[in-house]
Amino acid sequence: MKMKKANWIIFGVITVFYIAAMAMPFINIFCVSMPDFLPIAVALVLLMFIIVGWKNGKAKTAVRIVNVCIGIFAIMICLAGEYLNPWWNSISEHPNSYTFLNYNEKISGKDAIADIDYAMKYVRKIHPLCYKGMPDGVEKQYQDVVDYLKGKDEVEVAEVQAELQSILSQFHDGHTSAAIWNDDSYLYLNEWYKHEIAGDQIIAINGIGVDNIYDEKLNLYSADSKEYGYARFCNDVTDLSALTMLGYNADDGITYTFLKPSGEKTDETYYTKDYVTYDQYCRYNNLDETEESDEEDPFVYYTIDTDRSLATLTLNSCNYNQEYRNCLKSMFTEIQDKNIQNVAVDLRNNGGGASAVVNEFIRYLNVDTYRGMGSKVRYGCFYVNANEGICKNKKYNDLTFKGNVYVLTSVYTYSSAMDFAMYIKDNNMGKIIGQASGNNPSSYGDISQIYLKNSGLVMSVSIKKWYRIDPQKDGELIEPDFECSPGDEFEKLYSIIDTKKQ
Structure with missing residues (x-):
């Protein structure tokens, strides 16, 4: 017993x-x-x-x-x-368990190399482009970075980020990059707001044109297109941690050349003390006094213009949740009640999220089937097809919209927002207005986020290769049917609608 x-x-x-x-x-x-x-x-x-x-x-x-x-x-x-699991050791679901260093904290060169090696281990393991081995250009840059760091006793976190970026940028994949997640690292030029509202443009830094600087620093930006990389660069030039990554030292002063709307050029020099946290930036510019509440702006909302018979859905993030679904239902209900004939979706400031948002939107359109995206997913030594093929549209028959659909895009229309525009364009459901999208539909995406323990950096790595719905346009950006300058999208939209009325 x-x-x-x-x-x-x-x-x-x-x-x-x-x-x-x-x-x-x-x-x-x-x-x-x-x-x-x-x-x-x-x-x-x-x-x-x-x-x-x-x-x-x-x-x-x-x-x-x-x-x-x-x-x-x-x-x-x-x-x-x-x-075989591409999300092994990804911190996406538990990011609060880690320590993220500030951009100017220092680590040893040996620890920096350890982080670079660890990062490349995961890149080799899960990135689709490395399925048959590391591309030659990536491997060479990796060796160059390691050789450089061997000669360094210590390096700042921002420099480790720059060195890792010089490797990851070789993939030409905007979803594969290294970032500093320490909130205190984001320091904004305190006087940028006054220049921004005045319409000033930064045309040079320390006497060198920004276009020339970007061409020189192009290898520090992970991007599917040069235009998207340039847009990110333009956002970075007023952020101290990004400027440090680019090799600038604000202790010595950074001189900006501003071009005013009048054509006048002025130089202004700023130092480390002039770059502040977001809260300090708001207080410096009295922005907090104009806020009606502490609540964040909604990521999705709509307006109705009965004079133009136009409903405009503004979607600033692809969040597929109840708030989004409720907003769509409310909008299309009002569209039906007021017999609205035109719907515009504003994706100009949408950096992506969940691609399911477009499938939900299509459920309100008068289509029975549509073509979905093709993709291949990297599971370790396996590379698996995951094609959507022909999708049956589960329509909301009581709210089906039969009018005109327009999508407004810009270089900041990225990832799942770009997918949204592609589904509409490649399935002939509507027209695109604005500028070309920020990334290529035939690109990499769906990320695993890896924590690098010595530098506190977080590396995002794509695990999936996407393919454009229309194979005849493979390799092309989502080009607009009606192109216009940034800021003129609604003027172009109104012109198109008014022309159709005639």
Whole structure:
């Protein structure tokens, strides 16, 4: 009886261990990162349990077979969690468990190399472009960076970011990049607001034209298109951490040349003390006094212009949630009640999110089927097709819209927002107004976010290759049907609608 009781205890311990091993990948994704050696160590322990269990002559053969089967299955799940799961050690679901260093904190050159090596390990493992090996240009830049850091006793975090970016930019993938996540690192030029509202443009820094600077620093920007990289660069030139990454030292002063709307050029020099946190920036420019509340602006809202028979949906982030669905339903209900004939979707400031937002929008349109995107996903040594093919539209028949659809885009229309525009354009559901999208539909995306423990940087790495819906336009940006200058999109839209009335 004692032996039987002992056997049950052993069986219980082994069962708990099997369950824990199979739960490891899920714990890793949703709760905490783990050392890369842990799945191997656990797999070896499981293998020992299998062997011991099989050699236990007192157990029935059926029990031993079940033990072997469960053990092998647990080993497969455990190892697949690390080697086939592209989200292994991604911090996307638990970002608050980590320490993020400031841009000007310093680490040793040795620690910087360790972070670079760790980053490249994950790039090799999960990026689709590395499925058959690291591209030559990437490998060469990686070796150059390591050689450079070997000669450094210590480096600032911003410099580590710059060196890693010089490698990742070789992928020409805007979703694969390194970033500083420390909120205190975002320091804004305190007087930029007065220049912005005056319409001033920065045309040079320290006497060198911004176009020339961008051409020189192009290798520090991960982008599908040069235009999107340039847009990001223009945003960076008033942020101190980004300027430091670009090689500027505000302690010595940074001189901006501003071009005023009148054509006059002026030079102004700023120092480290002139770059402040966002709260300080708002107080400096009295922006907090104009706020009606502390609530954030809604990411989605709509307006109705009955004179033009136009409903405009402004979508600044692709969040597929109840707020978005409620907004769509409310808008299309009002469209039906007021017999509105034109719908415009403003995606000019939308950097992406969940691609499901466009599928929900299409449910209100008068189409039965439409073409979806093609893609391939990297699962370790496997590269799996995940094509959507022809999608059946689950229409809201009581709110079906049969009028004209327009989508407003800019270089900041990116990722899932770009997908939104592509679904409308490539399925001939509407027209695009504005400028070309920020990234290419045939590009990489869906990211895993890896924490680099020494520098505190976070590296985003694409795990999926996307393909454009219209194969005849593969490799092209989402080009507008009606092109216009930034800021003139609504003027162009009104002109198109007014012309149709005539």
